[in-house]
Amino acid sequence: MAYRASTTIAVSEPARAVKTLAEHAREHNATVNETGAGAMEIDLGANKIQVSSSDRTFLATVVGESQPMVYLLKEAVAEHLAEIYPGVMEEMLWSDAASASSEARYPAGFYQMRLVGRCEPMAGLIRLRLAGDTDVTPLSGPGFHVKLMLPLNPAAEPVWPQVHPNGLTQWPEGADALHVRYYTIKSVTPSTSEVEIDVVRHRGGRIAEWAASAETGAVIGLLGPAGGELPENAASVLLCADKTAVPALARMVACLPEGTKGHLVGEAASVSDLKQYLPDTALEMRAVPAREFNEVLPDLAKSLSAVAPPQFAWFAGEHATAQKMRRLFKADLKLPKGRQFAISYWRKGQVKNAI
Numbered sequence: 001m002a003y004r005a006s007t008t009i010a011v012s013e014p015a016r017a018v019k020t021l022a023e024h025a026r027e028h029n030a031t032v033n034e035t036g037a038g039a040m041e042i043d044l045g046a047n048k049i050q051v052s053s054s055d056r057t058f059l060a061t062v063v064g065e066s067q068p069m070v071y072l073l074k075e076a077v078a079e080h081l082a083e084i085y086p087g088v089m090e091e092m093l094w095s096d097a098a099s100a101s102s103e104a105r106y107p108a109g110f111y112q113m114r115l116v117g118r119c120e121p122m123a124g125l126i127r128l129r130l131a132g133d134t135d136v137t138p139l140s141g142p143g144f145h146v147k148l149m150l151p152l153n154p155a156a157e158p159v160w161p162q163v164h165p166n167g168l169t170q171w172p173e174g175a176d177a178l179h180v181r182y183y184t185i186k187s188v189t190p191s192t193s194e195v196e197i198d199v200v201r202h203r204g205g206r207i208a209e210w211a212a213s214a215e216t217g218a219v220i221g222l223l224g225p226a227g228g229e230l231p232e233n234a235a236s237v238l239l240c241a242d243k244t245a246v247p248a249l250a251r252m253v254a255c256l257p258e259g260t261k262g263h264l265v266g267e268a269a270s271v272s273d274l275k276q277y278l279p280d281t282a283l284e285m286r287a288v289p290a291r292e293f294n295e296v297l298p299d300l301a302k303s304l305s306a307v308a309p310p311q312f313a314w315f316a317g318e319h320a321t322a323q324k325m326r327r328l329f330k331a332d333l334k335l336p337k338g339r340q341f342a343i344s345y346w347r348k349g350q351v352k353n354a355i
């Protein structure tokens with residue numbers, strides 16, 4: 001089922017807005033198709049952003065595979081437009097605004113979760129068991145990434161995002177501002193309203209520290225799910241993940257058609273650790289320990305690709321390594337868009353709110 005929402009805004013030079021949005025999309029490796037005079041469709045697989053211009057009007061329609069995805073797409077359009085036209089948010093009105101703001105206080109896909117348990121599924125990963133008070137079945141998908149959020153000020157009571165009357169997500173600001181980061185859902189158990197999320201243990205992270213030390217019953221906000229790459233029609237694959245992306249790797253491996261061949265490289269102390277963590281797979285596994293993962297991976301991936309050229313290649317992990325892997329996938333392996341993804345999940349020494 002597809003969900004959609006549209007907005008029409010009077011702006012100067014609407015054709016420039018269409019062009020700029022298309023350029024942004026291309027920079028993010030998305031496919032952009034011209035669909036008519038002054039009209040483009042940004043093709044994000046199961047999700048689309050259609051933009052067009054006429055005279056002094058800019059029109060955007062977002063089509064998402066889920067309601068949480070529609071919220072993300074609306075926010076993406078609004079943010080990029082606001083870069084060109086500061087103040088445009090105030091004039092923006094989405095077609096689903098009335099129903100969205102009257103039906104629900106929180107945006108679709110928002111859950112307040114309670115910590116009900118934790119364990120260590122692999123060295124360096126903290127598995128959080130989080131329970132909600134509402135039905136968590138929609139967290140089974142489509143999509144397997146979520147935003148986890150906590151008050152920026154650890155002493156503050158949480159104020160969660162709400163639906164703005166214009167149909168966009170209204171994020172708390174000032175003293176109520178939230179620290180928001182992307183994570184991957186490892187499992188969903190609707191019968192107990194629980195989800196599991198595996199968090200990398202690291203210093204100086206608000207979410208990582210909460211994962212390590214929060215008391216049972218502590219609350220955290222969760223929004224999603226949306227996004228996640230899956231290989232389509234690829235008989236051979238190369239999948240590489242640092243520890244932050246090992247949960248996403250597990251979700252991908254679980255969806256591989258039987259008979260898919262190739263290699264998988266994960267940040268782990270040993271292959272047996274990886275085997276224990278991941279679903280059964282025919283892919284050949286390599287484990288690279290944390291201390292040398294980013295240094296060793298690009299050359300290792302290159303040599304594995306020479307043995308078994310992949311039709312689909314995927315990496316997620318630290319930013320600088322993602323850049324090296326993107327070069328390998330595009331320049332050396334010559335894989336086209338949609339057949340290669342090198343995604344920055346985090347960046348050494350930098351923080352970025354996922355709002």
Ligand SMILES: Cc1cc2nc3c(=O)[nH]c(=O)nc-3n(C[C@H](O)[C@H](O)[C@H](O)COP(=O)(O)OP(=O)(O)OC[C@H]3O[C@@H](n4cnc5c(N)ncnc54)[C@H](O)[C@@H]3O)c2cc1C
Pocket residue numbers: 145181182183184185198199200201202203204205206207208209243244245247248344345346347348349350351352
């Ligand atoms: C789509 C997507 C899915 C993701 N899924 C997961 C997941 O399932 N599990 C998971 O653990 N992470 C996942 N991540 C990565 C996670 O969002 C980041 O690691 C995030 O920065 C952690 O937030 P924080 O509040 O702990 O630290 P931040 O406040 O963001 O960062 C504080 C400091 O820690 C550093 N830092 C951040 N992450 C790491 C790390 N892993 N190791 C060492 N230093 C780090 C930063 O550079 C910064 O200097 C995902 C990211 C994306 C984009």
